Amino acid sequence: MNSALKNTLLFAVVGLMILYTGFAQSWNTALLILNMGLISAIMALGVNLQWGFAGLFNVGIMGFVALGGLAAVLMGMPPTPGAWSAGGWNILAAFVFALLTVVAVVMVRGRMRAGWARGVVIIAMMIAGFFIYRALFDPGVEAVEAINPALTGFLGGLGIERGLWVALAWPVGGLFAAAAAWVIGKTALGLRSDYLAIATLGIAEIIIAVLKNEDWLARGVKNVVGLPRPAPFEIDLQNDPGFVERAAGYGMDPVTASTLYVKLAYAGLFTVVLVILLVMAQRALHSPWGRMMRAIRDNEVAAEAMGKDVTARHLQIFVLGSAVCGIAGAMMTTLDGQLTPGTYQPLRFTFLVWVMVIVGGSGNNFGAVLGGFLIWFLWVQVEPMGLWLMELITSGMADGSPLKAHLIESAAHMRLFTMGLVLLLVLRFSPRGLIPER
């Protein structure tokens, strides 16, 4: 069997599994899996760029995804009336001041001779700068958060909320993620390989902490809901007589038809993004640049001897891959229609994407996409399967026994275990994944 046929078959199998869900459970579930599968595939593409092309180990995907989500809020939500005049400019001034302080410190460090005098001056500047920054920042935050805290209490965004313009937030999400990745890459790349892992792990946790606690930015754990969406609202469709008539023509009731229609619209948009990114990733892989990346991955010393700037190339691809994850994150927040910082967990957003890339086949873009769909499907379906398994195991036990209750209750934690096991098994027995790199 040649590889093209095998790959097509693999994709067909995943497609059939989703179709089967449609027939056996419901089409809404199937489309939900499809939409999240598309987003997961994009995340996997981004990680594949970093790991598959360049061998960089990023465990901060969650943070980049969350930054994408923040972009969706900042682009889509309408500006809160009065928030900018109340304290927004204060906050902005504080940031500008902080930036100037950093620049000044760097300049002083360059100009003065090394020694204790420089150390004292720099520390004094930093301490003074910090307190002035807080003096500017705190009243601004207080004023913004005081504006109708039950509904807004944050700065709001640009208010781009009409039709397809909403999708503008997605590339912006990529930019946000890229900026964070640049800072991390600048410090941790070029050092020993596991430092990047630890630094990314840290930045992800910190981004989530910022999103949870800075209410003026995106309402923190109070969540931003009702984000604008590029697809029409179900209720509008149901009130549209033309739509109801067409739905009746297909023999469907308008409520089901409208939910399916909206999900299909999203699926179409996401497919466009996925195809664009996939084509770009394929072109990159087969370009001289892609070959250089793989040469660096396989033998850094040799590549460096050939005159390649390993650290700069690593930084480049790290920023690119994180940007792709940011785009996916913005898309996901748009799909959900809300930003809920409390739900970002490293397991779900970092680790799962890793399993996708490794199971699908690292170094192969199609592998990453396949892994995205397959693992997302499993992720959704393992829980009912685990529950079923637990019920099978405990069927012999007496009803009401504490062990039975505990086992059935614990079925939800099967996911972690299963995904860890899948990763270890694939790494051990088929380290090249389902669609290996060519």
Add this chain to the structure above:
Amino acid sequence: MDFLNAFIALSNFVLVPAIAYGSQLALGALGVTLIYGILRFSNFAHGDTMAFGAMVTVLFTWLFQSWGISLGPLPTALLALPLGIAACMLLLLATDRVVYRFYRAQKAKPVILVIVSLGVTFIMNGIVRFIIGPDDQRFLDGERFIVSARTFKEMTGLEEGLAIKTTQGITLITAVIVVALLFWFLNRTRTGKSMRAYSDNEDLALLSGINPERVVMITWLIVAALATIAGVLYGLDKSFKPFTYFQLLLPIFASAIVGGLGNPIGAIAGGFVIAFSEVTVTYAWKKVLGYLMPESLEPDGLVQLLSTDYKLAVSFLILLIVLLFKPTGLFRGKAV
């Protein structure tokens, strides 16, 4: 100006908690650094190893409590600790046998081992949640305070109270004993010396007839003991919740790197550096400054540099600064 009260307030809110937290971090970082020195990879499963050891200890503590066994003023968990360590040792030896040995034989790149350890993390996390659930568990009993704030005030007649929790005292004493034992083992015994030799230069150690599998096995045993002790102490001091142990990874790694990965003394120093900076930066200094400054200069605000929600950010910032200016850490670690 009231130096005595200021000092007591400072000890109560900063020094004592930071010393206890620093000891816990140091024990965790020692485990990470030993694995790095001998097996040459960053073990992401360390947090969940701590959680597993602590979980077994919690379960045995409950068993002992239901039998009515207790240590009087000390927490029963100390009695259950050896059993937790034993279970954790078994788990780590089994993981090494089933998972890591294969990659060691293959001489896989360190980054592959890191990914593998991430897989192990989630299996362990799954096991822990499966057995004990994701919720907070309390297993502390015995006397709560060595010195409570009120008795301290009555004793000294000062305005400020100094409270020292039993768990804080136990943490410090245990940590000192464990570290002393560890250093005695590494520096004085034949096995310990062979471990250091293996860590310094694998090839030379092999040439001089050191059995690598034995060194690795002993490393895992020590790491199991360190992780369980650190996990139980942290659980006693705060509370036992599986997810918090995963989040401890960042400060633990920061401690190990700040001190210099692979260097045990560095791990201890790093643990205290991280703990003290976390506590001092997130502490509201109003009270202490209020005693020290003349009344006219007393600060209005809380004088808290960062809110406690950003504890993680502190360890991360220190990590970044060290990576930027001194990538080998305060004490020379190994560079691979």
